[in-house]
Amino acid sequence: MSRRFQRTALWSAGLSFLFAALVAGAWVVKAQENYSGWWLPVNIAPEYGQLQDLMFNIFLVLTSILALIFYALMAYAFIFNRGRKGKKGFYTHGSRRFQLGLVAFFTVFVIGGEIFVLGQVTGDVWDRMKQGVPENALRIEVMAEQFAWNIRYPGPDGKFGKTDLELMDEENPFGIDEDDPAAGDDVVTVGRLHIPLDVPIHILLRSKDVLHSFFIPVLRVKQDAVxxxxxxxxxxxxxxxxxxxxxxxxxxxxxxxxxxSVVVESKKDFQAWLEQEAAVD
Ligand SMILES: [Cu+2]
Structure with missing residues (x-):
């Protein structure tokens, strides 16, 4: 084995080890947060959230199979074609038929396996996520800004008060018009989203300044605010x-x-919290 090859092998092994250590470290940190364990964060979302995890797992398994095939081919090439005494290198153009076959196989594997299987298993999950806002959902406004989440609830009367761009300022991020009777009980919080358990929530997501992304890992919700x-x-x-x-x-x-943070509480607790906040305002 040449010096150079040895050095390269050592470096690769060292870097791989370092990478593995980093990944392991990240896992330990995650586990300590006591929120996600060793794998994906807990999933407290219904159907479509579960389907997202299923999609993730299918992708992971199929791409892992592909990766293993490629690594095995590479290992084979390195080991069986390494420099040995008395063995000479040679040039080969390869076999066109074999190469075309490989391309066809992987094309079918990727398109058929990943896209078709995923489509069959997960169906209209995207549609349900993006279009299926239930009619009876509780509406909450979220306004992103540098650097805070402003959250507004319609209050116990269930109605949002009028807003006016002119009234927007640091104190009043939504520009709520206090002269409107429906505005009196509107509740505004910053950085903490309270939601009732098992009730569909309709978030009206906006941004005051730049692109933000509204991300609640446990609910498998991630959406840009534009x-x-x-x-x-x-x-x-x-x-x-x-x-x-x-x-x-x-x-x-x-x-x-x-x-x-997102605080999920029973309907009763949520209602009590909302009424208390509305009274404070
Ligand atoms: Cu942001």
Whole structure:
């Protein structure tokens, strides 16, 4: 074995080890947060959230099979064609038929296996996520800004008060018009989203300034907030507790300050919280 080859092998082994150590470290940190365990974060979303995880797993298995085939071919090539005494290198053009066969196989594997199988298994999951906002959903407004999540509830009367762009400022991120009777009980919070358990929630997502991304891992919800647009997002939580809500778009220097939380509570607790907040306002 040549010196150079040995050095390269050592470096590769070292780097692979370092990479493995980094991945293991990240896992330990995640496990300590006691929120996601060793794999994906817990999933408290109904059907479509479960289907997303299924899609992820199918992709992972199929691409792992492909990766293993490629690594095996590479290992074969390296080991059986390594430099040996008395063995000379030779040139080969290869077999066109074999190469075409390989291309055909992988094309069918990727298109047929991944896209077709995924389509069959997951069906209209995208449609349900993006279009299927239930009529009876509880509406909550989320306004992203550098660097906070402003959240507005219609209050116990179920009606959002009027807003006016002119009234928007630091104190009043939504520009709520306090002269409107429906505005009196509107509740605004920052960075903490309260939602009732097992109730469809319709988020009207907006941004004041730049692109942000509304990301609640446990609910498998991730949607860009785009300035000038109101985007519909819907979700339903099947477990009470406090979970992470983050901005998944590098939106500026204070990006990490957009780490908030989602509090899922029983309908009764949610109603009590809402009434209390409305009274404070
Ligand atoms: Cu952001």
């Amino acid at each position: 300035p000038g647009e109101t985007i519909n997002v819907w979700m339903r939580a099947l477990k009470t507790g406090k979970f992470q809500m983050v901005c998944a778009e590098l939106c500026g220097l204070g990006h990490t300050a957009m780490k908030g």
